[in-house]
């Protein structure tokens with residue numbers, strides 16, 4: 001589809017019919033959205049022909065970059081062969097099974113079953129029903145409560161937004177649903193106070209134990225968390241956090257459910273982010289990098305303990321979506337995993353491009369007067385703006401500053417994400433060292449221009 005209208009035409013059509021995501025549509029209608037029209041490698045072009053280096057992989061998802069012929073051809077072949085069929089009524093098809101075989105060849109040890117969805121939100125909706133069903137079958141039907149974290153993000157449907165801890169989302173639709181509780185987030189820069197990161201990590205984990213004891217361990221089904229918070233600000237927990245969380249979950253027989261929608265498929269330099277943080281979840285929610293965003297697909301991966309219980313003892317599993325395991329999505333995902341494996345893109349993120357990005361970021365920004373913390377591993381990173389590096393005092397209007405920096409970035413031809421007072425980058429795993437240089441250089445210009453324009457020097 002080649003755009004054949006002007007930017008203004010598309011902006012007027014958008015204003016006429018479309019409600020975009022997570023914004024005030026009236027305000028957008030006045031200024032008009034950017035109209036992205038083309039993508040190749042790590043670059044995007046808008047309908048005015050302006051080129052952007054996409055430092056965010058779309059929305060943390062285009063692992064293999066834009067325009068990969070292997071994925072395009074896989075979609076075309078499957079569309080010709082079998083454009084749709086379902087996995088209901090005692091039916092399956094080749095594509096979804098070829099995908100599962102490859103998926104489990106790269107998952108770590110103890111996982112055996114997967115249920116496919118169209119998105120990460122649906123994977124987390126399913127998580128709620130699946131986990132409660134598991135405890136029913138295990139003879140513990142009262143183990144129903146889920147514990148999530150403030151500022152965690154798990155999606156934008158009723159259950160997934162309830163598992164998430166974003167208050168402004170809960171206010172739309174009277175969320176969270178009953179049976180979902182939240183504890184604090186392990187965001188040391190903002191909430192660590194005088195504690196060392198290690199002590200703060202343990203304190204945050206202790207909150208989970210306190211919450212479990214307050215609720216009664218026999219009532220708590222699972223703890224749900226991202227290995228590192230993504231939409232909440234690209235926040236890596238202190239190293240003491242995950243070992244303690246895992247110990248507590250095991251002690252009270254609370255399932256540990258990792259949301260790998262952002263962390264999965266190579267983002268940290270490991271295939272899955274929980275491997276980077278050295279813990280073993282009972283379930284993995286996946287989406288995004290599964291298909292590199294070429295076509296929607298998500299899924300819920302189950303450990304042997306859970307999957308075999310549901311299959312061997314669970315009887316009818318009362319869940320299914322029209323497009324569960326969609327053949328074209330499965331064919332694209334299979335080709336996508338093939339590119340990731342054949343080109344060694346995860347290993348490159350761990351041993352080459354990832355360390356290069358992390359080292360260059362620290363060389364360029366660690367002495368910057370406005371940057372109080374640099375976090376990340378592999379091909380995901382965040383810069384924390386701060387007013388005073390010694391006290392870690394942040395800016396009162398930090399969302400304005402980071403949004404301004406993001407806008408200046410677009411002006412400079414680079415796409416980086418802003419959340420709270422943090423600038424985030426998560427480029428495609430195909431990025432080269434030369435493109436990393438461009439990403440960092442344009443980010444530095446955007447940060448410096450923000451400082452100058454807002455008199456922050």
Ligand SMILES: Cc1ncc(COP(=O)(O)O)c(CNc2cccc(C(=O)O)c2)c1O
Pocket residue numbers: 059118119120121122124153154155156226230231259260261262287288298417
């Ligand atoms: C950890 C996590 N879990 C679930 C979802 C929901 O997936 P779907 O969107 O496919 O239903 C996500 C999605 N993450 C997401 C989605 C949209 C925007 C941003 C952002 O950082 O601006 C992040 C996510 O980051």
